[in-house]
Amino acid sequence: MSTANESAEAPRAASASGEGVSLTLPDGSVRKFDGPVSGADLAADIGPGLAKAAIAVVVNGEVRDIACAIESDADVSIVTRKDDRALELIRHDAAHVMAQAVQKLYPGTQVTIGPSIEHGFYYDFAREEPFTPEDLEKIEACMAEIIAADEPFVREVWDRDEAIETFSGMGEKYKAELIEGLPAEEDVSVYRQGDWFDLCRGPHLPSTGHVGKGFKLLKLAGAYWRGDARNAMLQRIYGTAWRDPKELRVYLHQLEEAEKRDHRRLGREMDLFHFQEEAIGSAFWHPKGWTLYRAIENYMRARLDEAGYQEVKTPTLFDRALWEQSGHWEKFREHMFTADTEDERTLAVKPMNCPGHVQIFRQGIKSYRDLPLRMAEFGSCHRYEPSGALHGLMRVRAFTQDDAHIFCTEDQVTSETKEFCDLLLKIYADFGFTDVVVKFSDRPEVRAGDDSVWDKAEGALKDAVDAAGLEYSLNPGEGAFYGPKLEFVLRDAIGRDWQCGTLQVDFVLPERLDAEFVAEDGQKHRPVMLHRAILGSFERFIGILIENCAGRMPLWLAPTQVTVATITNAADDYGAEVVTTLRAAGLRAELDARNEKINYKIREHSLAKVPAIFVVGAKELEERTVAIRRLGGKDQEVLALTEAVARLTEESAPPAGRSGRFSGSADPLLKEKRPSQDDLSSSRNPRRMTGA
Numbered sequence: 001m002s003t004a005n006e007s008a009e010a011p012r013a014a015s016a017s018g019e020g021v022s023l024t025l026p027d028g029s030v031r032k033f034d035g036p037v038s039g040a041d042l043a044a045d046i047g048p049g050l051a052k053a054a055i056a057v058v059v060n061g062e063v064r065d066i067a068c069a070i071e072s073d074a075d076v077s078i079v080t081r082k083d084d085r086a087l088e089l090i091r092h093d094a095a096h097v098m099a100q101a102v103q104k105l106y107p108g109t110q111v112t113i114g115p116s117i118e119h120g121f122y123y124d125f126a127r128e129e130p131f132t133p134e135d136l137e138k139i140e141a142c143m144a145e146i147i148a149a150d151e152p153f154v155r156e157v158w159d160r161d162e163a164i165e166t167f168s169g170m171g172e173k174y175k176a177e178l179i180e181g182l183p184a185e186e187d188v189s190v191y192r193q194g195d196w197f198d199l200c201r202g203p204h205l206p207s208t209g210h211v212g213k214g215f216k217l218l219k220l221a222g223a224y225w226r227g228d229a230r231n232a233m234l235q236r237i238y239g240t241a242w243r244d245p246k247e248l249r250v251y252l253h254q255l256e257e258a259e260k261r262d263h264r265r266l267g268r269e270m271d272l273f274h275f276q277e278e279a280i281g282s283a284f285w286h287p288k289g290w291t292l293y294r295a296i297e298n299y300m301r302a303r304l305d306e307a308g309y310q311e312v313k314t315p316t317l318f319d320r321a322l323w324e325q326s327g328h329w330e331k332f333r334e335h336m337f338t339a340d341t342e343d344e345r346t347l348a349v350k351p352m353n354c355p356g357h358v359q360i361f362r363q364g365i366k367s368y369r370d371l372p373l374r375m376a377e378f379g380s381c382h383r384y385e386p387s388g389a390l391h392g393l394m395r396v397r398a399f400t401q402d403d404a405h406i407f408c409t410e411d412q413v414t415s416e417t418k419e420f421c422d423l424l425l426k427i428y429a430d431f432g433f434t435d436v437v438v439k440f441s442d443r444p445e446v447r448a449g450d451d452s453v454w455d456k457a458e459g460a461l462k463d464a465v466d467a468a469g470l471e472y473s474l475n476p477g478e479g480a481f482y483g484p485k486l487e488f489v490l491r492d493a494i495g496r497d498w499q500c501g502t503l504q505v506d507f508v509l510p511e512r513l514d515a516e517f518v519a520e521d522g523q524k525h526r527p528v529m530l531h532r533a534i535l536g537s538f539e540r541f542i543g544i545l546i547e548n549c550a551g552r553m554p555l556w557l558a559p560t561q562v563t564v565a566t567i568t569n570a571a572d573d574y575g576a577e578v579v580t581t582l583r584a585a586g587l588r589a590e591l592d593a594r595n596e597k598i599n600y601k602i603r604e605h606s607l608a609k610v611p612a613i614f615v616v617g618a619k620e621l622e623e624r625t626v627a628i629r630r631l632g633g634k635d636q637e638v639l640a641l642t643e644a645v646a647r648l649t650e651e652s653a654p655p656a657g658r659s660g661r662f663s664g665s666a667d668p669l670l671k672e673k674r675p676s677q678d679d680l681s682s683s684r685n686p687r688r689m690t691g692a
Helices: 039-046 048-053 085-105 133-149 160-169 173-180 245-260 263-269 287-306 320-326 328-335 354-361 410-430 451-468 538-549 569-584 598-607 618-623 641-651
Strands: 021-024 030-033 056-059 062-065 074-079 120-126 153-158 188-193 196-199 215-224 233-241 317-319 338-340 346-349 373-382 398-408 435-441 485-491 497-506 528-537 562-566 589-592 612-616 625-630 636-640
Touching (some): 030 039, 056 085, 062 085, 085 120, 085 133, 085 215, 085 233, 160 173, 160 188, 215 245, 233 245, 287 410, 320 346, 320 354, 354 398, 398 410, 410 485, 435 451, 451 485, 451 497, 497 538, 562 598, 569 589, 569 618, 618 625, 625 641
Parallel strands (some): 021 074
Antiparallel strands (some): 056 062, 120 233, 153 188, 338 346, 612 625, 625 636
8 A cells, every 4th residue: 555745735545444535547556545635645655756747637537737636536647748738738838927928028918818729829918019029039038037937836716706806906807808707606716826827727837947948939910809800909929839949949840841831832833823802712723723633633533433433413502401401500500601592592502512412322212232332522612711710722611522422231331441441541642641640539519319329330430440450549529410430640741740531430311311222121221321531622632732742743743744945946846846745645744945044944943843844955956855854853864755755654644543652752852850740749649550
C-alpha cells in the first residue's frame, strides 16, 4: 500500500479496510486515500520525479488543475509536459500572460475573449489606438518577464453579482457582459496570477513559469465582438506556443514553408484560378487551372471505372420536402442555399449528393443480385460558409465532391470497406501521399436513428476496419448525423495534416427514403448505404496538392507539360513543328517564340512551374534535336526529337493508364529535413498506415 507525503494538506493513504477515495491509474493499479486528494498529492504519492513534473491531472477524462481536489472514486492520470494535452494548457496560459502584458503596457485596454486554438492562441482586445508590429515585440518581452516571475495560477470562485460589479468598476464592460450572460445562480470562476486576474473556467498550469520560452506572437487582425458584424470591432493578437524553443523553431519553419507554398499566391503566379466578390466562395478556373482540374477528374474516372463504379448525374435543385424526409433540413438547414418559387415551393441547392443517389436506386426493383451497387458522381454542391471562414480553395461555397454511395447488404460491408480502403490508398499514393492515418468517428450528440441502429452501424464499421487490417484512433462524437465514419488524414511535404477521405456506414437514410431490395428469401430488405469520398472536394484537394508540390506538379498533372523556347527567330518554324509533334503525341505543349533572351524565357517558365522546357536554336534545327531542361535542374540533355517526344509521352501517362505506380516524391523542393509532426506533437495520433 502506498503512503502519501506527510503534510498538513495531503491526506494520508487509507488503510485497505477504511472508507475513502480510490483512484485508478492508467496501469490499472489503485491508490486509496482517507479523503479528498489533489492531483499534486497523488503525484507525490507515486514518486518525487512525477511530483516535480506534474502540471495537471485528468479525472474521468476531464483535465483539471493539479491543485484540484478529487473527492470521489475516479480514473485518473497525471499530465506532464511530455503529454500532448500539455500543449493546450501551455497555449491557454500563454493567452492569459499575453493579456496581462498588454494591460501592463497599455493601461485602459479591455480584454475580452482569449482561447487556445490549434497550434497557438489569440486574445481580442478593445483599444482605441491600433497595435503595431513593434508593439508585438514589446508585448513578447513583457510576457517573458511575467513568465520568469513564475507567479502561481490561483483559482477563486466569486459571487456572480460581485464579479459583475468588480469587472464593471474596472471598466471591463466586455467581461461584465460575459458574466451577465451566465445563469443567475451560477458562481463565477476567476484565475489570479500575481495582482492580475481574469474570468476563466480553467484549467491552468501550476504557475506562469510553466509556460516556458517556446512562444511567439505572430500577427494582428480585426475581429468583431462575439463574431457579429453589428458589434464593435476589436483587435486580435495571434500567437503560438510550444513546449520548448526547439518545437517553436520547427513550427516557425513550417510557417515559412507554408507561406512559400500558399496555393492562392501560386494560383495567381501559375494563372490557374481567381476569386472575386461577385461570386464569393466560388473559384473562377482559368484555362490552365481547368486543365489541371480535368486531368484529376479523368484520372479519378479511370480509377472508378476499374473499381466497378457506375457514374451518374443528379439535379442541383431539390424540393425542401426531400431534405425534410432525409433529415438534412433539420440538421443542415443553416448551411443550405434556398429559393422560393412563384408556386410557393421552397427549393434547396444540394449541399451533398446522397438523397439524389437514393432516388436513382429506388427506380425499378433491385435484387440482392444487383448488390453491391457502387454509384459515383462528381457532384456540384453548394454550402453556405460564413465569409470570414472562406480561404481560397481550402474553404469555399461552391465545390465538386468525388462522391459515391455503395448500396450493399450487411454481409457485404466488410468486403466493400476493404476494397474502398485499398482503392483510396492506391489513389493517394499516385498523388504522392503515402503517410495516412485513420480516425474512427462514432455517434455525435445530435443524430438520426436510435441507439440500437447506431450500435449495429458502429459494430459493422469496426469489424470492417479490423478485417481490412487498418489501425485507427478514436475520434469520439464526430460521426455524421446518420452514421459512424472513418476519416483519412494525409500528411503533406511540410508535416501538415489534411482530412480528405471519408467512409460512413448508414442504416438511417435507406429507411428514411424508403430504399429496399428483394433478398434471397423473396422479402424486401433495406440496403446498407456506404457514403464514401476519396479526394473530398476537388477544389480543396487541388489546393492541398498545389501546396504539397509547391506548384511543381508531376508531369502527368502539369497544365503545361512542355514549353518549346526558341533561341533565334530562324528556329521559330522548327519550334512550331516540335510543338505540333508533342501535341500529336498527346502532350500539353506551348511555343515561346518571343524576341527575348533564352535565359529570360527559361526563368519565366520556371517560375510558372513548367516541368520541361525544350530549347531549340540553329544547331537543334540542323540536327533535329532538342535540348531538354527539367524544372529545378541545372543541366540540360540533348536528344533527338523523336526520342525526346517518346520519353516525355511515357513519363506523362496518368498512373491509372500505365504499369507501375507514380512514385514521384511530389516535393522536389525540400531536400532538407522537413518539419516533423512528431516534434510538433499534434493531436494527429502517430498510428500510421503506409500506402499499399
